[in-house]
Amino acid sequence: MSAQKIYKVLVVGTGKRGKHHALAFKNNPRFELTGLADSSPEQLAKAAVELGIHKTSLQPLALAKEIQPDVFCFCTPPGIRLELIQVGIASGAKLIAYEKPMALSMTEAIEIRKAVNAAGVKTVVSHQHRYGQHYQKVKEIVESGALGRIHTIHAHAAGWFLHLFTHLVEYMRWYNGYARAEWVMAQAAGRGKLSDNHPSPDYIGGFIQFANGVRGIIECGAGAPDVPEVDYWWRKNKIAVYGTEGFAEVLTGGGWRAVTGAQQGVISGAGCMNYDLEMPPYIEDMVRWLDDDKQVHPCNGESAYEGFEIAMGMLRSVVQGGQIKLPLAAGEPEIEALKKVMPEQPVLVSSDVHRKEYNV
Ligand SMILES: NC(=O)c1ccc[n+]([C@@H]2O[C@H](COP(=O)([O-])OP(=O)(O)OC[C@H]3O[C@@H](n4cnc5c(N)ncnc54)[C@H](O)[C@@H]3O)[C@@H](O)[C@H]2O)c1
Numbered sequence: 001m002s003a004q005k006i007y008k009v010l011v012v013g014t015g016k017r018g019k020h021h022a023l024a025f026k027n028n029p030r031f032e033l034t035g036l037a038d039s040s041p042e043q044l045a046k047a048a049v050e051l052g053i054h055k056t057s058l059q060p061l062a063l064a065k066e067i068q069p070d071v072f073c074f075c076t077p078p079g080i081r082l083e084l085i086q087v088g089i090a091s092g093a094k095l096i097a098y099e100k101p102m103a104l105s106m107t108e109a110i111e112i113r114k115a116v117n118a119a120g121v122k123t124v125v126s127h128q129h130r131y132g133q134h135y136q137k138v139k140e141i142v143e144s145g146a147l148g149r150i151h152t153i154h155a156h157a158a159g160w161f162l163h164l165f166t167h168l169v170e171y172m173r174w175y176n177g178y179a180r181a182e183w184v185m186a187q188a189a190g191r192g193k194l195s196d197n198h199p200s201p202d203y204i205g206g207f208i209q210f211a212n213g214v215r216g217i218i219e220c221g222a223g224a225p226d227v228p229e230v231d232y233w234w235r236k237n238k239i240a241v242y243g244t245e246g247f248a249e250v251l252t253g254g255g256w257r258a259v260t261g262a263q264q265g266v267i268s269g270a271g272c273m274n275y276d277l278e279m280p281p282y283i284e285d286m287v288r289w290l291d292d293d294k295q296v297h298p299c300n301g302e303s304a305y306e307g308f309e310i311a312m313g314m315l316r317s318v319v320q321g322g323q324i325k326l327p328l329a330a331g332e333p334e335i336e337a338l339k340k341v342m343p344e345q346p347v348l349v350s351s352d353v354h355r356k357e358y359n360v
Pocket of ligand 1: 012017039060075077099127128163
């Protein structure tokens with residue numbers, strides 16, 4: 001048998017998520033973590049020592065051209081996406097792995113999709129919660145048919161839109177068999193987070209009509225329901241799948257529970273979002289896809305694109321009013337359009353735990 005290929009990796013952005021990625025690549029024998037880049041010299045020096053990597057640079061493009069990585073991974077704030085995708089393509093990488101959200105506007109997402117398709121580069125976007133045992137359990141219950149005909153999926157998060165929405169919509173689409181979204185409609189409130197580096201209305205709530213008849217409901221931010229069972233604020237997320245014979249729901253920080261026709265009462269189990277458990281299989285699925293074109297990564301960029309389109313459709317609905325038909329064409333950057341029309345009224349919160357985060 002021929003020796004298995006070892007894939008060279010360059011990680012750009014060495015903050016919290018960059019280090020999670022770098023460590024997971026380092027711990028997988030099929031990857032060689034070859035270099036690190038960051039625009040902050042202090043951050044880069046710290047990460048280089050922690051990870052034991054000597055090849056570092058403040059210039060991602062120069063280092064990428066030198067290393068010629070198989071995997072170009074970047075974990076920077078969302079303000080810089082298309083530019084780093086172009087650096088990844090220029091480096092000759094076979095796979096670009098990057099963080100959610102995939103872009104800051106529909107036009108940018110369209111440009112990213114065009115560029116990677118033209119270059120024939122695989123992309124993976126970090127929606128790795130799906131590897132949690134509780135997320136997997138809800139998928140197993142839905143797939144078993146125990147809930148009957150699925151008609152509604154309601155997902156919500158305490159965290160604001162451009163942090164959490166693409167996670168929620170990705171798992172909603174997974175539970176719904178990746179049915180196409182036909183239209184969306186939404187409302188939003190609160191300008192507080194429009195100047196954040198994940199610019200968002202403080203609260204957004206909206207509907208999705210899927211082609212298989214399932215209704216999606218997504219809420220993010222200050223007005224979203226609390227998940228009182230979960231203490232850690234960023235994990236106050238829930239995705240509940242309702243069918244004609246029962247429901248099953250996952251709480252990002254608090255396990256899963258279900259009621260099905262075959263069971264008497266509630267069944268439940270453990271599970272909590274945990275980077276140490278989710279990153280290794282997420283990274284391992286990149287090996288499979290690099291080895292074999294048919295083993296497409298579950299967090300592939302095309303899936304992220306469809307979720308992002310739903311997100312941007314909701315913002316367009318807030319701005320224009322009414323239902324927005326998908327797919328979307330390029331247009332005015334959605335957040336900029338939102339800034340022009342959002343009223344000044346402070347957001348109303350759904351529970352006291354949201355007050356501090358939304359400064360109200
Ligand atoms: N998938 C998840 O579960 C998850 C969780 C948290 C954050 N995120 C996402 O990860 C991304 C990064 O978040 P984080 O928490 O790691 O942020 P962070 O601030 O800890 O790290 C970002 C790093 O990028 C560097 N950087 C900024 N601009 C750069 C540039 N132009 N070139 C090179 N380096 C640059 C910064 O110096 C910093 O070291 C965000 O998009 C965020 O939404 C994802």
